[in-house]
Amino acid sequence: MGDGWGPSGSRRTQVRGSLLALYLMVFFSQFKPSEPFLVDFLVSKGFTNKQVYKNMFPLYVYARLPCMILVGLFSELPCCRGGAAACSRILFAGTVCGFATVMLTLWTEHLEAQQLAQFTVAFNFASRFAVVPMIFALVPAAEYQQHTHLVKAVLLISNAGSALLGEVLRDMASFPLSGLFSVAAVCQAASVLCALALLRAEPSPGPTPSEVVAAQRGIPQLGWATSLKAAMRDLVLCFRLRCVVWWTIWALAMNSSHGLALTYWQNLLRENGIQSNHNGYMLGGTYLAAAGLVAACRRSALLGGLTEALIIPTLLAAGTLLFAVASATQEVPFYSLLTLFQCIFEVVTAVSTFQVGAELTRAADPELARTRSSWPVPKQARLTLLFSATGVLVGLTETSLQVVLGRLHSQQMRFQLLGLGLAALGVLLAVVSCLEGLIGRRSRCPWGAARLLPAAEDSFVTSALRHTEPPSAARALGQGCGVDAEPPPRAEADSSSSLQLGKRAWSSEASGARL
Numbered sequence: 001m002g003d004g005w006g007p008s009g010s011r012r013t014q015v016r017g018s019l020l021a022l023y024l025m026v027f028f029s030q031f032k033p034s035e036p037f038l039v040d041f042l043v044s045k046g047f048t049n050k051q052v053y054k055n056m057f058p059l060y061v062y063a064r065l066p067c068m069i070l071v072g073l074f075s076e077l078p079c080c081r082g083g084a085a086a087c088s089r090i091l092f093a094g095t096v097c098g099f100a101t102v103m104l105t106l107w108t109e110h111l112e113a114q115q116l117a118q119f120t121v122a123f124n125f126a127s128r129f130a131v132v133p134m135i136f137a138l139v140p141a142a143e144y145q146q147h148t149h150l151v152k153a154v155l156l157i158s159n160a161g162s163a164l165l166g167e168v169l170r171d172m173a174s175f176p177l178s179g180l181f182s183v184a185a186v187c188q189a190a191s192v193l194c195a196l197a198l199l200r201a202e203p204s205p206g207p208t209p210s211e212v213v214a215a216q217r218g219i220p221q222l223g224w225a226t227s228l229k230a231a232m233r234d235l236v237l238c239f240r241l242r243c244v245v246w247w248t249i250w251a252l253a254m255n256s257s258h259g260l261a262l263t264y265w266q267n268l269l270r271e272n273g274i275q276s277n278h279n280g281y282m283l284g285g286t287y288l289a290a291a292g293l294v295a296a297c298r299r300s301a302l303l304g305g306l307t308e309a310l311i312i313p314t315l316l317a318a319g320t321l322l323f324a325v326a327s328a329t330q331e332v333p334f335y336s337l338l339t340l341f342q343c344i345f346e347v348v349t350a351v352s353t354f355q356v357g358a359e360l361t362r363a364a365d366p367e368l369a370r371t372r373s374s375w376p377v378p379k380q381a382r383l384t385l386l387f388s389a390t391g392v393l394v395g396l397t398e399t400s401l402q403v404v405l406g407r408l409h410s411q412q413m414r415f416q417l418l419g420l421g422l423a424a425l426g427v428l429l430a431v432v433s434c435l436e437g438l439i440g441r442r443s444r445c446p447w448g449a450a451r452l453l454p455a456a457e458d459s460f461v462t463s464a465l466r467h468t469e470p471p472s473a474a475r476a477l478g479q480g481c482g483v484d485a486e487p488p489p490r491a492e493a494d495s496s497s498s499l500q501l502g503k504r505a506w507s508s509e510a511s512g513a514r515l
Helices: 009-030 035-044 049-074 083-107 111-138 141-171 177-201 209-217 224-238 242-271 279-296 301-305 308-327 331-363 383-405 411-439 459-468 472-480
Strands: none
Touching: 009 083, 009 111, 009 141, 009 177, 035 049, 035 083, 035 141, 035 177, 049 083, 049 111, 049 383, 083 111, 083 177, 083 383, 111 141, 111 331, 111 383, 141 177, 141 279, 141 331, 224 383, 242 308, 242 331, 242 383, 242 411, 279 331, 301 331, 308 331, 308 411, 331 383, 383 411
């Protein structure tokens, strides 16, 4: 993967150019000052509220999960060649769909065209699952965490800038709605150009990662059907890795609760009797605060090395914040609590995305495969497929929760139940973690044992030991974990599990539209 780039100056320059194109693509694709005013603009074109909410937006909900599945499968087709090549093609197709969405919304007045826009925007957001895998294909392992956090910060800054610009232009300059959509169209066109530059850069010359692994293991090149079967087998093995299990549980709970909270928080605001309305400015400030925290944590070895010790407290904290938001009756406490919830979610999302990517990349390393336990591990790091599958599971969970909570008329009760559910899950996982340690499940079952790095091989542990203990301490730790005393040295950061970069909420949070 990323390690294959080496120290060559020309390749480093090429990688920097590709990273710049990727960052700019993420920024421009998310910069939509028109998004909070989408419903108003459609109504101004002659559509009724009933048409918008009954005949348009539901199509996005129906198209979202199939598009996620399509992106995951597309990343594994032999014609895409895997690795950076597959990611760049998916991202280019996604930006084209994003541009088509804005143009259809801006220039067409037919219901069928607006319905088509729901499918193009669904694929646009599903394609974002390829962003982090693209980073992992470009940079060396030592930079995984840094660039995963930075690309997340760029996305949040784009959301903040577009939300604030839209509010300022509408409130202070009385800017026409068509003008806001024209700004969005220009930004989408810029994202297409950046994705095209990324596509033309061809950052992975020579054999692709899948071809290298196949050659090293003596595996013949497969057809598309056999390739997809192999991909499905690897996907199942991914979900047997211990940290993937933990982070997937966190994602199912937190992503679903986050999506529902951002759908209903404006309704809760009115239900709690808060008359002041600074929603656009609040969202912009929330995104900026979250972006600052995400960027500040980009080199944190502590966050990069924690799994359940980070999952359990954040679930408890997020549940407490949602429960408190439900009872807030003043503007400042309400916005402050919601901002804290958003910051926790965004920071830990970046951490989990890095951890799963690094864990899965290391799991598929053929050099380390010979030194590990006998439990089967994925043969290739299929990050886009794993992130897409996690997104599908999150979407199904969110839909199920929405059906259950939809029976409650009180928004306050919905938020309270979400908060209690997150806190209860945090307590349950704390009990599971204690039992796991007591009965030694880390070394006796596939999902409990498959934390692939033994302690002696973990850079976060060994770096601390070098400052406090003699060199033999790391070997002793390795023997205590039931692994070889002297595994191959690694310079990579610790890892773990999953999350999705492509949620619809990233750009539609400002208005709750199309959710």
